[in-house]
Amino acid sequence: FAGRHGAAPGRRPRVAARATKTGTGQQKVKLSDFLGSGSFYDVLGITSAATQEEVRAAYKKVIRQTHPDVNPTPEAAERFMRAQEAFRWLSDPEQRSVYDGVGSKFGEDALYDYSDEPILGSLTEFQRIAELESASHLVNHARLALNKKKSGIKIDLDIQDKRRRYRKWGSQRIHYMKDMFCCEIRRVLEYPRLLKQLHPFERLSVELIMLQYMEKGGPSMGKLLGSVKHLRKQIHEQANARAHACAIAERGRMATLISDEACEALCDLVLSYEPVFQQLRALQRKLLRAPCIDLDKPTVVFVGAPNVGKSSLVRSLSTGRPEVSDYVFTTRQLTIGHVWHFIAGTPLLVHGQLVDSPGLRSMPGKEYNMMDELTYGSMMHLPSAVVYVFDPYPFEHGLMEVDEQIELRDSLRAKFPKRPWLDVITRIDCEEPETAENIDKIAALFPDAVQVSCFDGTNLDVLNMRVRKLLEEMTRVVRQLQRSKIRKLRLGETSTTFASKEALVSR
Numbered sequence: 001f002a003g004r005h006g007a008a009p010g011r012r013p014r015v016a017a018r019a020t021k022t023g024t025g026q027q028k029v030k031l032s033d034f035l036g037s038g039s040f041y042d043v044l045g046i047t048s049a050a051t052q053e054e055v056r057a058a059y060k061k062v063i064r065q066t067h068p069d070v071n072p073t074p075e076a077a078e079r080f081m082r083a084q085e086a087f088r089w090l091s092d093p094e095q096r097s098v099y100d101g102v103g104s105k106f107g108e109d110a111l112y113d114y115s116d117e118p119i120l121g122s123l124t125e126f127q128r129i130a131e132l133e134s135a136s137h138l139v140n141h142a143r144l145a146l147n148k149k150k151s152g153i154k155i156d157l158d159i160q161d162k163r164r165r166y167r168k169w170g171s172q173r174i175h176y177m178k179d180m181f182c183c184e185i186r187r188v189l190e191y192p193r194l195l196k197q198l199h200p201f202e203r204l205s206v207e208l209i210m211l212q213y214m215e216k217g218g219p220s221m222g223k224l225l226g227s228v229k230h231l232r233k234q235i236h237e238q239a240n241a242r243a244h245a246c247a248i249a250e251r252g253r254m255a256t257l258i259s260d261e262a263c264e265a266l267c268d269l270v271l272s273y274e275p276v277f278q279q280l281r282a283l284q285r286k287l288l289r290a291p292c293i294d295l296d297k298p299t300v301v302f303v304g305a306p307n308v309g310k311s312s313l314v315r316s317l318s319t320g321r322p323e324v325s326d327y328v329f330t331t332r333q334l335t336i337g338h339v340w341h342f343i344a345g346t347p348l349l350v351h352g353q354l355v356d357s358p359g360l361r362s363m364p365g366k367e368y369n370m371m372d373e374l375t376y377g378s379m380m381h382l383p384s385a386v387v388y389v390f391d392p393y394p395f396e397h398g399l400m401e402v403d404e405q406i407e408l409r410d411s412l413r414a415k416f417p418k419r420p421w422l423d424v425i426t427r428i429d430c431e432e433p434e435t436a437e438n439i440d441k442i443a444a445l446f447p448d449a450v451q452v453s454c455f456d457g458t459n460l461d462v463l464n465m466r467v468r469k470l471l472e473e474m475t476r477v478v479r480q481l482q483r484s485k486i487r488k489l490r491l492g493e494t495s496t497t498f499a500s501k502e503a504l505v506s507r
Contacts, residue, residue, distance in 0.1 A: 040086035048100060059087045060457040067455060084316055091461030092468060098342045119482045120295035131284050132188050135274040139267045142180040166252030170259030171243040177263050178239035181270055185232045201381035205290050208370050213283050227276045234269060298474035299353045299384040300467055303375055305400035306359025308391035309426035312454040314356040317464055341468050352471040363411045383477050385420035385470040392438035393430045402438045420473050422466055423449035429456050
């Protein structure tokens with residue numbers, strides 16, 4: 001069982017912590033935000049004996065009453081999200097059977113298919129660099145720490161010679177202040193090294209954020225880090241020169257004076273770089289909000305033209321809450337939703353990711369804008385399955401005609417021929433005459449496409465099951481990649497190489 005589902009050779013599969021229990025070394029599993037507020041059947045107003053058709057009918061009834069376009073009240077929004085969560089579990093017979101089998105203890109005794117340490121890589125190390133403190137805060141903290149009785153620099157009373165005693169004390173104070181400043185600066189200078197070690201997709205995400213920051217008038221990361229590095233060099237030079245002068249002072253009182261002046265000079269030097277600190281802090285805050293895709297979890301990416309309904313689908317199928325609006329380019333960055341899924345026929349619980357990507361305007365091989373590049377990167381650099389979304393009525397607020405959407409789909413499929421793929425036709429509830437014609441046109445070209453409506457819930461259960469099958473397939477892919485990387489590490493290969501889905505299939 002362990003070998004089949006990707007546990008490293010020689011290691012036992014990890015057992016999940018109970019959902020209601022946390023402890024040292026245990027992983028908390030939270031399958032739903034609404035488990036403690038009644039059963040999923042109560043949310044839909046049905047009993048556990050309801051048929052799948054009755055589940056679908058109850059869900060449609062609830063969302064017709066609580067959909068944000070119909071009822072914008074907070075109470076309706078809460079009930080709408082609860083209904084979506086209940087339908088995600090009850091619309092799939094396999095997932096429903098697991099829920100029915102354990103009742104109120106749902107999720108407590110499942111094997112959790114997750115490794116504590118990232119094997120394939122993640123953006124967490126890059127985001128672990130804490131935000132740089134402002135120069136004024138850093139200076140105030142250094143002054144306070146220097147003069148603390150317990151943690152500050154103390155005079156060595158064991159030295160009998162007063163001149164030597166205060167020489168040492170003065171030099172130690174200068175070095176202490178220098179170390180306080182350089183320690184804070186040293187952390188942010190780790191960015192270039194970590195950037196080279198990132199997965200290609202994560203590096204692309206970070207570089208795009210930096211480029212967006214520059215386009216809005218901010219300086220480049222290279223210039224900011226160059227300024228900070230120059231500041232650290234100046235701190236070292238001044239501190240070492242003043243500490244040497246303090247160590248050879250003719251009198252103890254002179255050594256104390258030199259020490260005081262040196263500490264104030266270092267503080268003034270750091271304060272003069274306050275604009276650089278503030279600009280770097282602003283860029284750091286943007287980097288900390290970068291989309292963080294866990295490469296050790298199965299991933300499904302929703303792609304398509306702008307405003308075709310990808311965000312609504314991700315909201316319906318996962319915990320993701322991308323913005324849904326009627327203006328163009330609603331999605332300007334990746335939004336990630338999470339899905340818990342039990343592998344069919346096993347107690348194995350998988351944590352999947354559904355990614356809402358920015359709409360594509362350019363065909364593969366043509367000139368991309370930043371959002372196009374991010375979407376293409378999610379397919380090119382990630383071992384992910386693809387859900388392509390069609391809008392049969394793009395005349396309201398879409399940007400691509402149906403023929404252009406078909407051309408885009410065919411070009412993407414030609415570029416990624418071995419990628420697990422699912423076509424979806426959304427907004428089938430639209431009553432315009434052109435909609436039915438376009439649906440028939442798309443369905444004739446792609447007969448396996450799932451036709452859904454997020455507004456009235458039509459065929460969302462079918463889409464839910466199809467997406468979960470994609471997650472199962474990608475789970476096997478991810479586990480193969482993990483085992484391959486573990487074998488390389490055991491053979492002593494330290495070079496970092498990243499395998500995509502295409503590379504895995506071609507091996």
